[in-house]
Amino acid sequence: xxxxxxxxxxxxxxxxxxxxxxxxxxxxxxxxxxxxxxxxxxxxxxxxxxxxxxxxxxxxxxxxxxxxxxxx
Numbered sequence: 001x002x003x004x005x006x007x008x009x010x011x012x013x014x015x016x017x018x019x020x021x022x023x024x025x026x027x028x029x030x031x032x033x034x035x036x037x038x039x040x041x042x043x044x045x046x047x048x049x050x051x052x053x054x055x056x057x058x059x060x061x062x063x064x065x066x067x068x069x070x071x072x
Contacts, residue, residue, distance in 0.1 A: 003065075004040040006052055007032050019052065019066035026066070 010017060010028040018025040032040070043055040049068055056062035 001044065001046070002040065003035070003042050003044040003052070003054075004032070006044055006046045007040075009046075016071045018069040018071050020069050021066050025069065027071075031066075 007028040010019075011032065016027060018027065019031060020026075044052055044065070045055055045061060046052050047068075051064045051068060052066045053064045054062040
């Protein structure tokens with residue numbers, strides 16, 4: 001799965017969440033509109049309720065991009 005697909009899935013989900021990084025909190029729609037095309041095509045993994053991480057060239061989880069927080 002690529003990052004774009006994960007963000008689109010989160011955007012459509014009724015239970016909205018914040019995606020948090022060192023710069024702040026974002027919703028999925030903001031990231032879809034602001035991230036570069038190469039970044040959106042990167043292989044990634046969503047661990048529901050915890051994080052979104054990149055998948056490295058070896059097929060393993062790599063850098064955690066965003067921590068998932070409830071939007072309460």
